[in-house]
Amino acid sequence: xxxxxxxxxxxxxxxxxxxxxxxxxxxxxxxxxxxxxxxxxxxxxxxxxxxxxxxxxxxxxxxxxxxxxxxxxxxxxxxxxxxxxxxxxxxxxxxxxxxxxxxxxxxxxxxxxxxxxxxxxxxxxxxxxxxxxxxxxxxxxxxxxxxxxxxxxxxxxxxxxxxxxxxxxxxxxxxxxxxxxxxxxxxxxxxxxxxxxxxxxxxxxxxxxxxxxxxxxxxxxxxxxxxxxxxxxxxxxxxxxxxxxxxxxxxxxxxxxxxxxxxxxxxxxxxxxxxxxxxxxxxxxxxxxxxxxxxxxxxxxxxxxxxxxxxxxxxxxxxxxxxxxxxxxxxxxxxxxxxxxxxxxxxxxxxxxxxxxxxxxxxxxxxxxxxxxxxxxxxxxxxxxxxxxxxxxxxxxxxxxxxxxxxxxxxxxxxxxxxxxxxxxxxxxxxxxxxxxxxxxxxxxxxxxxxxxxxxxxxxxxxxxxxxxxxxxxxxxxxxxxxxxxxxxxxxxxxxxxxxxxxxxxxxxxxxxxxxxxxxxxxxxxxxxxxxxxxxxxxxxxxxxxxxxxxxxxxxxxxxxxxxxxxxxxxxxxxxxxxxxxxxxxxxxxxxxxxxxxxxxxxxxxxxxxxxxxxxxxxxxxxxxxxxxxxxxxxxxxxxxxxxxxxxxxxxxxxxxxxxxxxxxxxxxxxxxxxxxxxxxxxxxxxxxxxxxxxxxxxxxxxxxxxxxxxxxxxxxxxxxxxxxxxxxxxxxxxxxxxxxxxxxxxxxxxxxxxxxxxxxxxxxxxxxxxxxxxxxxxxxxxxxxxxxxxxxxxxxxxxxxxxxxxxxxxxxxxxxxxxxxxxxxxxxxxxxxxxxxxxxxxxxxxxxxxxxxxxxxxxxxxxxxxxxxxxxxxxxxxxxxxxxxxxxxxxxxxxxxxxxxxxxxxxxxxxxxxxxxxxxxxxxxxxxxxxxxxxxxxxxxxxxxxxxxxxxxxxxxxxxxxxxxxxxxxxxxxxxxxxxxxxxxxxxxxxx
Numbered sequence: 005x006x007x008x009x010x011x012x013x014x015x016x017x018x019x020x021x022x023x024x025x026x027x028x029x030x031x032x033x034x035x036x037x038x039x040x041x042x043x044x045x046x047x048x049x050x051x052x053x054x055x056x057x058x059x060x061x062x063x064x065x066x067x068x069x070x071x072x073x074x075x076x077x078x079x080x081x082x083x084x085x086x087x088x089x090x091x092x093x094x095x096x097x098x099x100x101x102x103x104x105x106x107x108x109x110x111x112x113x114x115x116x117x118x119x120x121x122x123x124x125x126x127x128x129x130x131x132x133x134x135x136x137x138x139x140x141x142x143x144x145x146x147x148x149x150x151x152x153x154x155x156x157x158x159x160x161x162x163x164x165x166x167x168x169x170x171x172x173x174x175x176x177x178x179x180x181x182x183x184x185x186x187x188x189x190x191x192x193x194x195x196x197x198x199x200x201x202x203x204x205x206x207x208x209x210x211x212x213x214x215x216x217x218x219x220x221x222x223x224x225x226x227x228x229x230x231x232x233x234x235x236x237x238x239x240x241x242x243x244x245x246x247x248x249x250x251x252x253x254x255x256x257x258x259x260x261x262x263x264x265x266x267x268x269x270x271x272x273x274x275x276x277x278x279x280x281x282x283x284x285x286x287x288x289x290x291x292x293x294x295x296x297x298x299x300x301x302x303x304x305x306x307x308x309x310x311x312x313x314x315x316x317x318x319x320x321x322x323x324x325x326x327x328x329x330x331x332x333x334x335x336x337x338x339x340x341x342x343x344x345x346x347x348x349x350x351x352x353x354x355x356x357x358x359x360x361x362x363x364x365x366x367x368x369x370x371x372x373x374x375x376x377x378x379x380x381x382x383x384x385x386x387x388x389x390x391x392x393x394x395x396x397x398x399x400x401x402x403x404x405x406x407x408x409x410x411x412x413x414x415x416x417x418x419x420x421x422x423x424x425x426x427x428x429x430x431x432x433x434x435x436x437x438x439x440x441x442x443x444x445x446x447x448x449x450x451x452x453x454x455x456x457x458x459x460x461x462x463x464x465x466x467x468x469x470x471x472x473x474x475x476x477x478x479x480x481x482x483x484x485x486x487x488x489x490x491x492x493x494x495x496x497x498x499x500x501x502x503x504x505x506x507x508x509x510x511x512x513x514x515x516x517x518x519x520x521x522x523x524x525x526x527x528x529x530x531x532x533x534x535x536x537x538x539x540x541x542x543x544x545x546x547x548x549x550x551x552x553x554x555x556x557x558x559x560x561x562x563x564x565x566x567x568x569x570x571x572x573x574x575x576x577x578x579x580x581x582x583x584x585x586x587x588x589x590x591x592x593x594x595x596x597x598x599x600x601x602x603x604x605x606x607x608x609x610x611x612x613x614x615x616x617x618x619x620x621x622x623x624x625x626x627x628x629x630x631x632x633x634x635x636x637x638x639x640x641x642x643x644x645x646x647x648x649x650x651x652x653x654x655x656x657x658x659x660x661x662x663x664x665x666x667x668x669x670x671x672x673x674x675x676x677x678x679x680x681x682x683x684x685x686x687x688x689x690x691x692x693x694x695x696x697x698x699x700x701x702x703x704x705x706x707x708x709x710x711x712x713x714x715x716x717x718x719x720x721x722x723x724x725x726x727x728x729x730x731x732x733x734x735x736x737x738x739x740x741x742x743x744x745x746x747x748x749x750x751x752x753x754x755x756x757x758x759x760x761x762x763x764x765x766x767x768x769x770x771x772x773x774x775x776x777x778x779x780x781x782x783x784x785x786x787x788x789x790x791x792x793x794x795x796x797x798x799x800x801x802x803x804x805x806x807x808x809x810x811x812x813x814x815x816x817x818x819x820x821x822x823x824x825x826x827x828x829x830x831x832x833x834x835x836x837x838x839x840x841x842x843x844x845x846x847x848x849x850x851x852x853x854x855x856x857x858x859x860x861x862x863x864x865x866x867x868x869x870x871x872x873x874x875x876x877x878x879x880x881x882x883x884x885x886x887x888x889x890x891x892x893x894x895x896x897x898x899x900x901x902x903x904x905x906x907x908x909x910x911x912x913x914x915x916x917x918x919x920x921x922x923x924x925x926x927x928x929x930x931x932x933x934x935x936x937x938x939x940x941x942x943x944x945x946x947x948x949x950x951x952x953x954x955x956x957x958x959x960x961x962x963x964x965x966x967x968x969x970x971x972x973x974x975x976x977x978x979x980x981x982x983x984x985x986x987x988x989x990x991x992x993x994x995x996x997x
Contacts, residue, residue: 021062023220027211031063038149043209044175047199048185050213053246056185060153072149073102079160087163087421090154091116105147131420132676133638135170142176149179158190162423169198175207215243250284299329304361305373310350318376374398388413396431407432419641422459429453447484461681467495486523490530498682500722502538525551525563532570539725541574565594569609576619579762588616604640611648619763621801621839627656647673658696661842661879666696683718688726690715691733698737699881712737728759741778766792766807773811777818779941780926785815802839806832822858846875850887853895869895905951906966916943920956921963
């Protein structure tokens, strides 16, 4: 370290702290609320040189003075492709004091502490698991508090930005404050979007630094100058402190025009610097001796690795002379101690100084310095990832050894930083000779880069690159070509371009009819996979049959497993339950007989098998396979499969009434789907999350509807499986029965509903029944209920049959037939209990308890209510708990809905309620009041919500009791007239309305 050479102590920021008292006060207020629902992230923004780093330094001292631990890191312009660079800078070499205060920090992943793991990679496993583990570690912090500062985040690598985004989405409950600084105009869109979202939720507090006032600059920084001269300098600087100090230093050194008006900021360029400021800052190098100049140039190249030994090694100067040069540079305030890695080493005064010096070095000498730096790091045992930056900067022609290091770095970074991996592969491909000798290597590296781009969310870029690869000269049946076609088809699917995927695969199958059978099977399976997600499985039944037969004839267990799982998933989706079971059973036997290592290559098929078992309502087996697949996918870095396993588990937990863990799984899947870049996968994740949120929140909470709306927006105009499911979840969360009907019919492609998943269509038919009842259209409700009954009988699945039974029960309750409604609800509860769908069991029990009481069986009604309430409350289904609370008086105590709810109705709503009580239909009411039927039904929907009833009969009963109560209150001597005995209402409100 630099301290070993007795370097002079020097403050990291020697300029006085000027004009930022208000901003410092707001930062101090954030510390006051640390761990007390205050902001978890502070976003400091401003142009280059405005004082962001100076404010961070002052706030750092302020926080330390209050007994908090402060860790500082910085992203740098020339290390933008070093994974997790700012976090590694902050957490590198945690001192004993910090570890004593926060021992949990020692559990952070090595890559975040600036430590390479034994294999030399930036971290094992997947990047999303790393984010989750980091948030968990930071969430267990104790002590007075920790402040982590990340400066110049506009230069951060993509992996660091994803981690910041994750921490914003999952703010730590511990006393932790994350402070980031960035330039407005240079910040990546991903960063600004994440911070803006955080401001909307209250997680992020933004501090926008404006130019300093003239009085602050002149009196605090230039008090020795005559007023007019200082005012001229301020005017030229436009209040930017970096520019003002540069002008002031040039003025004092007589290195600027006597009239400051001759210099101007002008327009700020993409590098964040005006031309005049560049000239002034570079002019500081003029007085340097040759050795000092070479030393400062070496410092610009080395970045965080500035030591006398390193500078001596790459400049060929004696160590003693380098030390003297470093002393001189520190006296000139070009170099400062305390601004390097972790806030302890040496660094140039400001990142802008480093950028200017680096660019001012002669290109050939700059490349040589980087080449020597890479060699020195290799000699010191540095990993390929640490050396990659310098090698990239040094390469101007093909160098096989350097290319091998960059390729190794790309492979090591693929799991945790795929965008960085893709960048380094691009560097190699750019320099790779375009000769026959390297043709195969070019194709292999291109395939690797396309895969990395796909993992980083660059689906379109990956697809375009794969198109180029497929068109490159080569054998049509070689491994690289087949892998490129399969991967390209996968990218097309993730982009929702199913016809293009289908055409690509069919063209490839037709091009080489004599290709090896194993490759043909692979292409056919990919074709079937795309068809399943497009909702066109019946069109490819012949392909899956042929692929399965070929795999078995070859004795290829791996491809047989792929075919069985796909067939089970496709048939399960289409509702051919017997066929799905015939494929799922042998697939499960094959899976269960394999070790985890053998299953690594079958992980995707394990995902398909688990979903097939969900369709078959075999929740226990589905969860076992999904959990196993999730663990294998994490360990082997198959990131694109994580959402599939997480969402499968979330769906199982939802149906088995484990709402809290279902939401946790869906929350974990969402950021992964966003990062992977597939809009349809995101729509699927959001749709499932909306369904879970609906059950996890009280009635009327708007979050579920908002998430469902986002899911539909993400799906766009697609009519695929995932897209149609998003629309169905929107219908599930919508409170307006008209909108429920409209959304479901649109998603289903019309009244035939062919685009809705056949194996779960009964659930959506139940929604249509409830919507029709709410609008008074009993005839339509009966139509949908009868269709649900027929389809449920064909499926033979208990939970789907229960949905049909609930539909008929709702109609019976609406007609006032409490006995029939109670019987149907009880039968539905028994069916769902048999399938293990605990959530639907609780729903049926709570909906049926009121009907059972109205039918005269109070004992059984109470038993149904108590079991339903127990299942709902134990499972965290707050929506059903709310239903239980609303129906409790009617079921357990006797009185039905409170008549005082009628007082909340408007005059028009009360008028319509009276007409309903008189037995008029919606059309008759519309004729009576000169309204449209749709207007009457809209009024009825609002009446139902206000009075907490769900049927015309229940409303009529409520109005009758209200009239009786009013009559009693009008009597001069209450009690002389006989009291009306209220009937126990049949609680028939559908849980989603």
